[in-house]
Amino acid sequence: MANQLRLSIDRSSPVPLYHQVVQGIEAAIHTGLLEPGSRLENEIDLAAQLNLSRPTMRKAMDELVRSGLLVRKRGVGTQVVSSQVRRPLELSSLYDDLTNNGSKPTTEVLTFAHIEADAATREALHLAAGAKVYHFTRLRKVGGKPLALMENWVRDDITHIDEDLLKAQGLYGILRSGGVNFRLATQRIGAMVANDYQAPLLETEPGSALVTMERTAVDDTGRNVETGHHVYRGDSYSFEMTLVQR
Amino acid sequence: MANQLRLSIDRSSPVPLYHQVVQGIEAAIHTGLLEPGSRLENEIDLAAQLNLSRPTMRKAMDELVRSGLLVRKRGVGTQVVSSQVRRPLELSSLYDDLTNNGSKPTTEVLTFAHIEADAATREALHLAAGAKVYHFTRLRKVGGKPLALMENWVRDDITHIDEDLLKAQGLYGILRSGGVNFRLATQRIGAMVANDYQAPLLETEPGSALVTMERTAVDDTGRNVETGHHVYRGDSYSFEMTLVQR
DNA sequence: AATCAGAGTATGTCCTAACAAACGGACATG
DNA sequence: CATGTCCGTTTGTTAGGACATACTCTGATT
Structure with a gap:
């Protein structure tokens, strides 16, 4: 051969x-x-x-x-083995995936606040009582069509974040510019049906299928930088990956 | 330190x-x-x-x-970094995951046939026209509660498969016993809502959320051994994984 | 002719050795 | 006091060699 x-x-x-x-x-x-x-x-x-x-x-x-x-x-x-192996699920943001793909995503910032972390967030980000976080929800569209509704909580001791930044680039881009080196993330993918809040934002019907993702990302210093809960339109998004036997 | x-x-x-x-x-x-x-x-x-x-x-x-x-x-x-890292999504079957978890899954074989592969299956398994495959649908329950509805297509030139085998063990177990060494799989995870066929089988309502998974598995000789389309109850199953930056 | 043993081949594991590059802190300098 | 430079520490990369183990194929033996 x-x-x-x-x-x-x-x-x-x-x-x-x-x-x-x-x-x-x-x-x-x-x-x-x-x-x-x-x-x-x-x-x-x-x-x-x-x-x-x-x-x-x-x-x-x-x-x-x-x-x-x-x-x-x-x-x-x-x-x-195969010529068409997908890259394994990467530690990247949806925004990166889309721009790499040639798409031009837009982001609407629905809510933005700098607040004291609640118990669940403190747990997820390993924060002490009284610590503050950025909390915001965003709607991401591609070609004018809504794709994802994203709610995130981010430590505030890393870099400054505001609405204008979020409108202009992806969250991971902002954090990387702020000196964060992501190392790993744990995530969970599931399904739910759209409720009355989500459906109009995603321009779909209440009761339609949504893909859910919860993710917490850790940087190279061991800090839990960011946690989020995202939902995607089930008819236009899915997670693709390759599993390798070790 | x-x-x-x-x-x-x-x-x-x-x-x-x-x-x-x-x-x-x-x-x-x-x-x-x-x-x-x-x-x-x-x-x-x-x-x-x-x-x-x-x-x-x-x-x-x-x-x-x-x-x-x-x-x-x-x-x-x-x-x-963390003491509670989940194992990355493994190349294993649901059956293995459940038994390793201490659960005792049961399997109902809903349909079973040895038929000529249709075009989509030939494409997925790289088969020539006229090749035959095993095609079956199974319902997996844990503790009497339905969890997953699985439809699979398997090459027939690997090992013999029948309903009794499928009832007694997981598909991957059967194939491994037949000499298959799995090497990798590509899969896609998404969401849909339960239709009138799925809902009663999974003992849920039409319109409830389901997690969908499509997977094709390849063995160490490069053969595409198996392809399947599975749906899981969204309220009792999700995929958890750890992503590592390389 | 069928079966088994061994040679050949390729990957798997493990070693010693060395230099490069990045990071952080200490020290010197302006 | 602020800033920049140097140096020790630690991981990153690369080399070259040795032996182990699994698989295939061929040749010998029964």
Whole structure:
């Protein structure tokens, strides 16, 4: 089979070598140079061809296996699984997802307040009694069509937030500009039916299906930065993801 | 801070050393020995204490970072993020999840057939025209209460399937016994409202919220083994997951 | 001819070693 | 006093080697 992968590695680039390999193989798979089901050469030969050490090559393949593009079998070899693997659910905001997608989302800020956190919020954000948070609800539209109704609570000791900022960009963009490095988030996805408050805002009927998401995000210092409760129109939004066996 | 982690490593065990470290640290975090926010000793000292090399220690920490239990920062150190991290959504069946949870699910097979695959199924499973598949719908209950209504299509060239098998165990269990090694799955989660067919089966009202999931699973040979469309009662099921920034 | 053992191959695990880069605090300088 | 620079600490990247283990295929044996 011996696919000729003519990857080029730039050793003067600040991008780590293993990551250059990841990008190269990803590109080869997406452009169809490496077809699903085809076998790659063995790690040692590939490493030798690129003048890389085996650990570096392995680290690259590890990432590709984790992301679901490759499959390894001991004693057999490494195989391309699929060309159309979705990126695993990313730690990104809806706003980022939409703009990356070429859409132009708009945001309406329905309510905005700087208030003392209630018990549930203090619990979610690990705040002391009396701490204050930003609380706001937003309506996100794409192409003039409402998509999501979002309610969030954000610590106020990170960066200043106001209505104008929220109108102009996504929450995660604001927080990142404020120096937050997100590390992980826990979220829960479920379903509910639209109530009399949600339905007119989302321009749908009470009783129609909504996808719900609750999320709490943590930054690299271990602070719970943000928690939110979002609902999406069920007829125009769903969560797509790839699960990889480990 | 210097937390004393008294892990023990068994070099005669078939369990890889790095995985023993993962298990040890996981246990320490869950038992509260390592509190959220506390800093671990640096990699080199930890490795030395256990008589391990630094790469081995790093590989263990890599896994813990990926799973969201730890956070690393160059020049600073490694920190415990949270003790209550959910396992990332696993490549497992609902049946496995429930039995691991201590519940005792029951399964009713509503329909069962061995039929020629329609166009959508051939597309999803990458089958040639005329290929046959198993097609069945099941109702899963826990504690006598209906939870999920599941419709699946499965290749017939893997292992024999019949109603009795489906009644006794989960689909993934059957397929695994038949020699299938699952590698990855793509799935989509959304919402809908119960229709007149679903509602009575799930013992709920038409118009109530349902969580929907569509999934296609791939095994280690690259075959698309199974595809399904499931609906869950929105008031008793949701998907929980942890997203990790990479 | 069927079955089993072994060789070959590829990934899995583990080691030592070194340098790079980012972070934070201490210290020196204006 | 404020600011910038340097340095120690810690993680990030890369190399090269060694042995273990699982799988496949082939050849020998029964």
